[in-house]
Amino acid sequence: MDLIVREVSHRYGELRALEAVSLAVQAGETLALIGPSGCGKSTLLGIMGGLLEPSAGEVLTSGPLPEGCLNPFTYIFQDFALLPWRTVEGNVSLALEHHGLGAGERAERVASALALCGLVEFAHAFPKQLSGGMRQRVGIARAIVVRPALLFLDEPLSALDAQTRELLMEDLLAIWARERTTSIYVTHNLQEAVRLADRICVLSRRPGRVKEIVEVEVPREERANAEHARALAELQGRLWDLIRDEAAVADREMQDA
Amino acid sequence: MRATLTALGALLALALAGGQVQSQTKEKVSIAALPFVSSSPIFIAKELGYFDAEGLDLEIKIFNAAQPVAVATASGDTDFGITGLTGGFYNLAGKGALKIIAAQSREEPGYDFVAYVANPKAHEAGLRKPADLAGKTVGITTVGSTFHYNLGKLAEKHGFKLDSITLKPLQSIPNMSAALKGQQVDAILITANNAYQLEKEGAGKIIGWVHQETPWQLGALFTATRMVEGRRATVEKFVRAYLKGTAAYAEAYLQKDASGKRVFGKKAEDLYPIQQKWVKPEPQPQTVLASANFIDPQGRLLVRDIYDQVAWYQAQGLVDKDVDPRKFLDLSFVQGHMQVPQN
Amino acid sequence: MPETRPVAFRGGGFNPAGRRGASWIAFAAIIAAWQLSSSSGLLPALFMPSPLSVVEALARRVETGALTRHLAASLQRIALGWAVGTLGGLAIGTAMGIFAVARSIGLPVTSALFPIPKIALLPLLILWFGIGEPSKVATIALGVLFPTIISTYTAIDGVPRNLIRMGQSFGLPAAMIVWKILLPGALPGILSGFRISSSIALILVVAAEMIGAEHGIGAFILAAGNLMQTDQLVAGVVLLSLLGLAVSFGLSRLERWLLRWR
Numbered sequence: 001m002d003l004i005v006r007e008v009s010h011r012y013g014e015l016r017a018l019e020a021v022s023l024a025v026q027a028g029e030t031l032a033l034i035g036p037s038g039c040g041k042s043t044l045l046g047i048m049g050g051l052l053e054p055s056a057g058e059v060l061t062s063g064p065l066p067e068g069c070l071n072p073f074t075y076i077f078q079d080f081a082l083l084p085w086r087t088v089e090g091n092v093s094l095a096l097e098h099h100g101l102g103a104g105e106r107a108e109r110v111a112s113a114l115a116l117c118g119l120v121e122f123a124h125a126f127p128k129q130l131s132g133g134m135r136q137r138v139g140i141a142r143a144i145v146v147r148p149a150l151l152f153l154d155e156p157l158s159a160l161d162a163q164t165r166e167l168l169m170e171d172l173l174a175i176w177a178r179e180r181t182t183s184i185y186v187t188h189n190l191q192e193a194v195r196l197a198d199r200i201c202v203l204s205r206r207p208g209r210v211k212e213i214v215e216v217e218v219p220r221e222e223r224a225n226a227e228h229a230r231a232l233a234e235l236q237g238r239l240w241d242l243i244r245d246e247a248a249v250a251d252r253e254m255q256d257a
Numbered sequence: 258m259r260a261t262l263t264a265l266g267a268l269l270a271l272a273l274a275g276g277q278v279q280s281q282t283k284e285k286v287s288i289a290a291l292p293f294v295s296s297s298p299i300f301i302a303k304e305l306g307y308f309d310a311e312g313l314d315l316e317i318k319i320f321n322a323a324q325p326v327a328v329a330t331a332s333g334d335t336d337f338g339i340t341g342l343t344g345g346f347y348n349l350a351g352k353g354a355l356k357i358i359a360a361q362s363r364e365e366p367g368y369d370f371v372a373y374v375a376n377p378k379a380h381e382a383g384l385r386k387p388a389d390l391a392g393k394t395v396g397i398t399t400v401g402s403t404f405h406y407n408l409g410k411l412a413e414k415h416g417f418k419l420d421s422i423t424l425k426p427l428q429s430i431p432n433m434s435a436a437l438k439g440q441q442v443d444a445i446l447i448t449a450n451n452a453y454q455l456e457k458e459g460a461g462k463i464i465g466w467v468h469q470e471t472p473w474q475l476g477a478l479f480t481a482t483r484m485v486e487g488r489r490a491t492v493e494k495f496v497r498a499y500l501k502g503t504a505a506y507a508e509a510y511l512q513k514d515a516s517g518k519r520v521f522g523k524k525a526e527d528l529y530p531i532q533q534k535w536v537k538p539e540p541q542p543q544t545v546l547a548s549a550n551f552i553d554p555q556g557r558l559l560v561r562d563i564y565d566q567v568a569w570y571q572a573q574g575l576v577d578k579d580v581d582p583r584k585f586l587d588l589s590f591v592q593g594h595m596q597v598p599q600n
Numbered sequence: 601m602p603e604t605r606p607v608a609f610r611g612g613g614f615n616p617a618g619r620r621g622a623s624w625i626a627f628a629a630i631i632a633a634w635q636l637s638s639s640s641g642l643l644p645a646l647f648m649p650s651p652l653s654v655v656e657a658l659a660r661r662v663e664t665g666a667l668t669r670h671l672a673a674s675l676q677r678i679a680l681g682w683a684v685g686t687l688g689g690l691a692i693g694t695a696m697g698i699f700a701v702a703r704s705i706g707l708p709v710t711s712a713l714f715p716i717p718k719i720a721l722l723p724l725l726i727l728w729f730g731i732g733e734p735s736k737v738a739t740i741a742l743g744v745l746f747p748t749i750i751s752t753y754t755a756i757d758g759v760p761r762n763l764i765r766m767g768q769s770f771g772l773p774a775a776m777i778v779w780k781i782l783l784p785g786a787l788p789g790i791l792s793g794f795r796i797s798s799s800i801a802l803i804l805v806v807a808a809e810m811i812g813a814e815h816g817i818g819a820f821i822l823a824a825g826n827l828m829q830t831d832q833l834v835a836g837v838v839l840l841s842l843l844g845l846a847v848s849f850g851l852s853r854l855e856r857w858l859l860r861w862r
Contacts, residue, residue, distance in 0.1 A: 081766035085861040095770045126861045345828040352646045400823040425812040441731045
């Protein structure tokens, strides 16, 4: 399913967060949203999925829903947002319980999502018993169990250490290779963006505007190969040049939002 | 400046010494009492100087319930106490700290004090006399109160079981009046002035008086055991002054004419300022007369009745088995006690 | 080789772990000291009954069956009053945790009514509910209601907002968000509110049984006080505190089971 963002602006009281953002996400692609902190990346993600109401502009979709889709716009959260009183299985099943599925179908869906994320042996564990990486895998399983049309990832790896992040990126790539879910991936980590995205949308600092959209030419499955390392490093350098000055200014800003 | 202060200090010391000299001639004693008309012999004796005449300087400490009066005397806060006899009193006296030495109020035929008051509905439905209380719901202050005892004796007299009456402990007189008005109880036991008031408001019907059914020794003057043992002469002086008070009280409030009707004359009027000073809430002259119950003019106790009371409370499980009236009655201070058991 | 010195350990203390048995020993020591001072005459029976006489007083009531009667009457009032107050408190507290209107009305009203001693309202409650069971249950229920409102409201307010957002992002209906996210998330706070409200129920049973109660632990304690039967008075108080211990134990068990995910 395609997603079209048209002239979206947003303000929090006096503070202008987004200014006339327009962009289109094509079915099956992964778009990364990067920019200096406070540029409205997360705000834009909230607006795209209908969790925030924009001050102006509109968000449209086109194209058919994937088969078996229960929740077209689905999020994966930075802080995982797991219910601590539910087991891994219970957390994943939460997303299905209000859809009136039969118990058998629900169990089947949960089991296959757990299997896909390597969580089968943790099905009856509580979140506090899991490592951060495992917790985010539960968040991913909960998202894919509803077969979303659009997957919104809000800095999903930034609460994790570097090694775990590496492992989860591989998992995400594997899942995308299978499901081909249209995804919007918010991050402040340029390496993640270069590694995971088909296209990278660079936002300017507040109020956020689309500064540039960069295509990553190297096919996703080949990006781990050594021969592309140089091209990817150059791309990362270019992105850094685009946001560096603004990131420095943003860093010195007082927190008032 | 310093000189002035020193001089002042010296003056003060002199004044204090002078005061001491004066009070040294009188012995300090104290009594715990309720601010009721039934405590009047004490108020009268104090105001008319009977205690002074005995060389006693009396301090009256006012309490608002019978229980603290007994507790204050037992614990040594006061030397004497005067109040109604309750199950709680006997339990305390049974521990050996108190001695009853003279009479206070008594339910005596011809002198209205505590009434049985029915609510008008129940009255209409046939609750016409105290004996009809069997099977009814009756409000009392507390378990083991004098009202509880009155009902017990009433049941004994008319041959029904006390268990057949549903007792509602309501803690206070206002609660009892309210429960009667709200028809949550069929009847209550309440003192004369309140009973008249309820009848006047149409909220209750007086169906009888305790003195008509079960006359009994209601209150007593008592002292701490240590006083009898250590300051016997003081106790004797105190009782002499008290008996002058009871005699004056009887002359003013307990007179009857030839037909047996109570009459109040100039003496009652003369004593009114004393009542006004001590009785709380400050009473109207009429209220004093309505509340003036019988107090034996010579302070004589109905001794047999005290034995009966203890036995009844014990039978109810409200007074400990080992409480023995012989141990807390000291009959040597007043002559002519009535119905003294021979044993 | 230069001289070496050991690094001194500085991290001890400030770690109050429960020592099992210590509390029992303390209890036993206090009771033994009490009995000793009673039997040696240091503590006159007039002022404080000995533990033995308290036990005797209790045993007497057990024999006559009076104790069961008192316990049954009080437990019924406590259970009913607590349940009514708790259900009301949960409903109002939850509403205050969710709806802006309920919060802006409920907060000042609760703050105004909470500190009123319920015993002071007893005459009013008697006018409204009579001197029978309803006024006793109402006294306890009122006492339980306000702390439950406050603990429920605070607990709901403390449920992380991101969990609610997560629920919304998966399209959970509002009722499901309350039932599956807000209430379970507030459960720890609600349960610790139960500890307070159950103690309040026990405290108020004495006040509730002041008026027109023939049976009940509170009525028993009050009667013993009026009769100066100090051994029975203390026996009744001991009974109340045993009840408190039992309730606290039961709640701990419930907590451990319901909050096993913590």
